[in-house]
Amino acid sequence: MTIDHPEPPHCENSDPLAATFSASFAGVVAFIAVATEGSFARAADRLGIGRSAVSRSVQKLEAQLDTRLFLRTTRSTSLTREGELFYRNCHPGVERIVQALEDMRDLREGPPRGQLRISATTGFGRRIVAPLLNRFRTRYPEIAVDLLLDDRPMDFTADRVDVAFRDGRMEDSQVIARQLIPMPMLVCASPAYMRTHGLPRQVEDLAGHTCINFRTASGRIFEWEFKVGGRIRKFQPTSTCTFNDDELVLQAVLDGQGIAQMAGYQISEHLRAGRLVACLAQYAPDDRGHYICYLSRQQLPARIRVFIDHMTAGVRALDLQCATGLTPVRSAVPDEAGDASAASIAWRRRSS
Template sequence: MPDNLAENLASTPRAGTADALANSFATSYAGVVAFLAVADEGSFAKASDRLGIGRSAVSRNVQKLEAQLDARLFLRTTRSTSLTREGELFYRNCHPGVERIVQAIEDMRELRNGPPRGQLRIASTTGFGRKVVAPLLRGFHETYPEIALELSLDEGPPDFTSGRVDVALRDGRMEDSQVVARQLIPMQMIVCATPGYAREHGLPRSVEALAEHRCINFRMASGRVADWEFKVSGHPQKITPHAFATFNDADLVLQAVLEGQGVAQLAGYQACDALRDGRLVACLAQHAPDDRGHYVCYLSRRQLPARIRVFVDYLTEHARALDLDCLSTLPVQAAR
């Protein structure tokens, strides 16, 4: 939100009592901005910090709005602030419009002030963020030094609204009509083990044969163990093998496989380097599932802020240059 926007609107001189539309707009918009900030932050104090105005001004603007709507928007206690049912409905209806106005103001500032600048908040799954996203941030910052970067690694779904996430990197496309999902690189799932494990235990020749091996599973943020995905006789097939070990961090799964502890289905970006230098071998390549894709996601806007646009373009160009497509080399490596 632009600094002092709510306070400035609230203090805008009125043209006269005859102009009811202007009076209503000045009161309503300041109240809506304050209302949205409180709803996003969960408290009046945090909303006042976000807007750069006093807590009393935030409370006053919300109270004027409630009086104008003749509806109570918040349930307030000494410990919490939550939306009423009317408040939830009003939030859903107002938020897109105010975001567009704020975006229009930011676009004009960027146009006037020159090079892309400002805070860019990025959310990514943990393994992909460490392996692909984080190593590219230094080069991006050297190219766009006036953009401050914040990268958060989390397996959970991104919160573009209250979390104020600008760009998210997800494994698989997001099912949200308001989110633009642009495929960054393929997401190939490959069953891997070390050559030492293969010599001692052999490698599974079929999906069913995985039951005879020491499998290592990945537990997702939801608490559910991730399925292993395959394509058998042209049809998708998912299994959750009995696990010798389970981790909730993709890097720990990879480390366990590299130590020869067992077999795991890894994303291509994790396994490619180790497959190419012989530290890992692949199996069941003939049953590799369809590409799910790693996607760069952002909220659908008619005019993207320059800081988001240049980051998406930079990340797309440099991530694709990493050449993480290793399925074509799997038969040779598996044969070795």
Template sequence: MTLNFSDKPQHEADALASSFTASYAGVVAFIAVAAEGSFARAADRLGVGRSAVSRSVQKLEAQLEARLFQRTTRSTSLTREGEMFFRNCHPGVQRIVQALEEMRELREGPPKGQLRISATVGFGRRVVAPLLAGFRARYPEIAIDLLLDDRLTDFTSDRVDVAFRDGQLEDSQVIAKRLVPMQMLVCAAPAYVQAHGLPGHVDELSAHGCINYRTVAGRIADWEFKLDGQKRKLVPPSRCSFNDIDLVLESVLRGEGIAQLPGYLVCDYLREGRLVACLAQYAPDDRGHYLCYLSRQQLPTRVRVFIDYMTEAVRALDLLHVSGLSPALSLPG
């Protein structure tokens, strides 16, 4: 519940704010005295002076226009009105205490709770999703919700805890931790190479059967290269295009054409000889795969252990160690 004083006249808002503040302090003091049976012990429990507890209770009694305690020099006991007020307040106070305890456990206790993760479709399907079984086995009390989406993550509206993205996000509030390099490789199947050969230069791409990828924004993705130290982007003529990167890969594996694909997607096929890479000397600068989250401060335990686990697990996959390719593919330190 949100307390909104902005719609009230200033004098009413001030009175309401003052009343709420006095009531809150008074209720806390009242519950402590009722639970401890003593103003002195309640003061020790709350870490304040006995007089402060007494003043808070007196203000509450004045607000309620009811006496809550019978006080003598030897004892403190609840009046009938005090007993009724305690019965009504106690469940709410218990819920507040429980909420505070649960928040503390999220930070300090065993990892548990809901974890919402976002990843690009290709990287999420090929890299992130297969690693989740091991994570769940280690942390069975953490529930995983994985969202595959090539759009930029909106951490707030999508309520995402951790996102995997290609390249750093421009949002300065987002922490981006580099996991592995992201190199783009022009690849073809041996059957295509036997029938059509491979381009030796970027300018020869137009003579080949190129397969393009259509982004979530609806445009054809650029092929990126680096020539004479300068970045160069182009969109070669294509026989077909797909808005799913896995369909682009399948078409290339069938020998239907060539495509520029991310290294994590093709490294196993390159090792197995089912694909060959070309134009490595013109490979663009590494964009990197990043694990992103909103803040280093006050991270719940479930988020911290996920970040640590996935960082180690992704780097251990050896996604980009393919012989004969650019040394830029080495893993980060």
């Protein structure tokens, strides 16, 4: 028995756009130019191509449409009735294309304007990014800013983000990451806590202290990191107090409830004012940073370029590198038996 398989449909008319695109777009542009200028020669000058190229494009379009669009004489060029109908239908679409091209050129070359979608972690966004936006908006009033604060991993494409601020270590090779400043991580306590409990001198001493933990957006407890003997060592202290907001962690430390490892941008101001003291600074990891990230170095719109430059300069101008200038200070702290001979080493910021 023979089974007759139907012939596959011809592709010529299955998709009008695919079937006509190869010849029609250049032909339509040439056609609009000739109709507008009333001359093949002037149309060629406007398009910046040869007259013969314009003529060939129009001829291909006429053959494709199986319709004569122009009446040509030695003295004039005019539209046929079919040409007038085609012109009325095509002209609005071509105008929109031209306007779209001009808009893109304005975004690249004109005054920065448009929508800018930014992502930042909650703490860094509130404390650092948001205040710097005030000056940016004053300088570039035609740029509308949409700031998203979220500690969860961010996807540039799915979240439609133009620029993102990220902390820690950059392991995503798909984005361009420019380090703004290093991100020192220091263990801190209040002077009151230090006077009562002393401070750890080695990483192992943390087990004997009241530690305050931070729960990340993923639900896990943030691990404290130290650099011991040139290698990263992670430590997750036991704690009776855990927060999922880094500002609450900071406040608990300021209130003398315990010690915590925090980022430099959170504690630099408090270290300078003497409201906090740091410890274990000699073990602080030095390979973390604050980064400004975007998808490509090429063809960045003006609004993104000026934002990156503004924020890079603004963040670097802030005194956030609190690990620089710390000096060890020995302070007598009573031990469990009340003996004042025991000593702890605190790290205080030198006055600038």
